[in-house]
Structure formats: structure tokens, C-alpha cells
Amino acid sequence: MEANMPKRKEPGKSLRIKVISMGNAEVGKSCIIKRYCEKRFVSKYLATIGIDYGVTKVQVRDREIKVNIFDMAGHPFFYEVRNEFYKDTQGVILVYDVGQKDSFDALDAWLAEMKQELGPHGNMDNIVFVVCANKIDCTKHRCVDESEGRLWAESKGFLYFETSAQTGEGINEMFQTFYVSIVDLCENGGKRPTTNSSASFTKEQADTIRRIRNSKDSWDMLGVKPGASREEVNKAYRKLAVLLHPDKCVAPGSEDAFKTVVNARTALLKNIK
Ligand SMILES: Nc1nc2c(ncn2[C@@H]2O[C@H](COP(=O)(O)OP(=O)(O)OP(=O)(O)O)[C@@H](O)[C@H]2O)c(=O)[nH]1
Numbered sequence: 057m058e059a060n061m062p063k064r065k066e067p068g069k070s071l072r073i074k075v076i077s078m079g080n081a082e083v084g085k086s087c088i089i090k091r092y093c094e095k096r097f098v099s100k101y102l103a104t105i106g107i108d109y110g111v112t113k114v115q116v117r118d119r120e121i122k123v124n125i126f127d128m129a130g131h132p133f134f135y136e137v138r139n140e141f142y143k144d145t146q147g148v149i150l151v152y153d154v155g156q157k158d159s160f161d162a163l164d165a166w167l168a169e170m171k172q173e174l175g176p177h178g179n180m181d182n183i184v185f186v187v188c189a190n191k192i193d194c195t196k197h198r199c200v201d202e203s204e205g206r207l208w209a210e211s212k213g214f215l216y217f218e219t220s221a222q223t224g225e226g227i228n229e230m231f232q233t234f235y236v237s238i239v240d241l242c243e244n245g246g247k248r249p250t251t252n253s254s255a256s257f258t259k260e261q262a263d264t265i266r267r268i269r270n271s272k273d274s275w276d277m278l279g280v281k282p283g284a285s286r287e288e289v290n291k292a293y294r295k296l297a298v299l300l301h302p303d304k305c306v307a308p309g310s311e312d313a314f315k316t317v318v319n320a321r322t323a324l325l326k327n328i329k
Pocket residue numbers: 079080081082083084085086087088098099100101102103104105128129130131190191192193194219220221222223
């Protein structure tokens with residue numbers, strides 16, 4: 057049995073699990089937990105100092121689950137305090153603010169910090185991760201759209217939820233699915249159940265969608281050099297069309313990426329003799 061698995065008990069008996077929150081400062085980690093546990097929202101920002109700890113009980117199917125929640129401070133200053141708490145975790149709530157691109161871009165660094173602290177024998181495959189795209193109520197400031205967040209999460213086999221700690225949207229669904237997945241994982245001997253979505257698109261498709269999204273012009277979108285011939289443009293287009301056609305690709309954002317590629321090809325061919 058893996059090191060960070062809680063002791064397996066008979067089905068129906070109680071289970072004790074540890075979950076942690078991760079993500080940049082001010083993305084709403086504490087508020088998400090408060091919204092779920094205390095059904096309230098605190099609008100004033102009170103930075104978490106190091107770690108906040110709480111215990112709650114939830115029911116999953118016929119099991120009573122005792123959840124130890126460690127809410128970690130996002131500020132880099134608290135790294136030394138945080139690094140003690142990564143071990144023996146069964147679930148991670150990974151949060152970013154949809155209005156702060158930096159907090160989305162930082163998700164990889166959060167995973168890297170956890171990996172480093174777990175050490176060479178640490179295994180992150182037996183931990184359930186849920187990504188919360190938080191503050192969706194702030195629609196005016198949104199700069200990370202759903203397909204971008206979902207693509208990042210699902211290509212790693214993580215759960216993804218759009219949440220607002222302010223309105224409560226998505227919070228209960230997120231926690232329920234999260235706890236069920238952790239119990240499934242514990243009952244499955246520590247193997248993370250594969251989500252349908254993570255199994256249904258490839259890394260190449262996910263990377264291509266991200267590349268197209270970050271392209272600076274039509275040449276770049278098709279992955280050809282500026283000044284490429286009609287033949288080269290058409291060849292690149294055909295390859296991308298096979299990879300991203302909505303009938304074949306269900307990765308989040310594939311439909312938009314496909315349309316972008318069609319438009320890029322049309323624009324380029326207009327100007328190539
Ligand atoms: N509009 C809106 N504001 C939110 C939401 N969630 C949190 N906030 C606000 O964002 C600020 C930061 O929230 P916290 O929950 O303290 O953030 P945190 O990620 O725990 O921050 P650290 O403890 O510093 O790591 C507070 O002013 C909250 O009121 C949300 O869903 N919508």
C-alpha cells in the first residue's frame with residue numbers, strides 16, 4: 057500500500073482523510089472552505105498566517121468521513137511553514153482566481169513545490185486534485201476562460217470546477233465530487249480513478265490547443281514559417297484539422313482552436329500566390 061494512504065477500513069466504517077488547499081495568496085482558498093463548512097462569505101481579506109486547520113465530518117455513501125483540512129497560506133513568505141504539511145495527503149484543492157492570470161500560471165509551480173517537498177519517493181498519482189477556477193462572479197475581470205482552465209486540469213487527470221465563494225456557486229458540487237473521488241481512491245487501494253475526460257484526449261491535442269491559443273499570428277497558428285508556400289500551409293492545416301476536428305477531439309477549447317485554424321488558413325491563402 058502507498059505511503060500516503062490512510063489505513064483501509066471495512067466498507068461502511070469511518071475513514072479519516074487529510075486535505076490541503078494550495079494556490080497563490082488572495083485567490084480565495086480560505087473563503088471556499090468557509091463557504092462550505094460555515095455557509096458564509098467573508099469579504100474582508102485576512103491573510104492566512106502559515107496554516108489554518110479545521111476538522112469536519114461528511115457522509116459519502118455509507119461511510120462517515122472525518123476530514124482534516126489544512127488551509128495553506130499562499131504567500132511565498134510562508135513557504136517554510138507550508139512545506140511541513142504536504143505529506144500524507146489524500147486530496148488537494150488547487151485554487152486560482154479567474155481574474156488573475158498569474159494565479160493560473162502559478163499552478164505548475166504549486167505542483168512543483170509539493171513534488172519537491174514529498175521527495176523522490178513521494179507519489180502524486182495517488183492524490184485527488186480538484187482545480188477551483190474561483191471568483192467566477194467577477195465576470196468583468198475574468199481573463200482565464202473555462203476551456204483554458206479545464207484543459208489544464210483535465211490533461212493532468214484533475215477534477216475541475218468553476219466556483220464562487222461569494223455566491224456559493226459550484227462549491228457544494230465541488231466538495232461532494234472531491235470527497236467521493238477520495239473515498240473511491242481509498243477503496244481502490246490508492247489508484248486515482250481515471251476521469252472520462254482525461255482518457256478522451258491526448259497530450260498532443262492539449263499541447264496543440266495551448267500552442268494555438270498563444271500564437272502571435274496566422275503563420276504561428278498553423279506552425280509554418282512566415283512566407284511558407286500554399287502547399288506547406290495546406291499540409292499543416294490538414295494535420296491540425298485531423299488532430300482537432302470537433303468530431304474527433306473532445307479536449308476543452310478544441311472547437312475554438314479548430315475555428316481559429318480554419319480562419320488562419322483562409323487568411324494566409326488569400327495572400328499567397
Ligand atoms: N468576488 C469574490 N471575492 C472572493 C471570492 N473568494 C474570495 N474572495 C475575496 O478574495 C480575498 C481573498 O480571499 P481568501 O480566501 O482570504 O484568500 P486566500 O487564497 O485564502 O489567501 P491567503 O490566505 O493569503 O493564501 C478576500 O477579500 C475574499 O473576500 C469569490 O469567489 N468572489
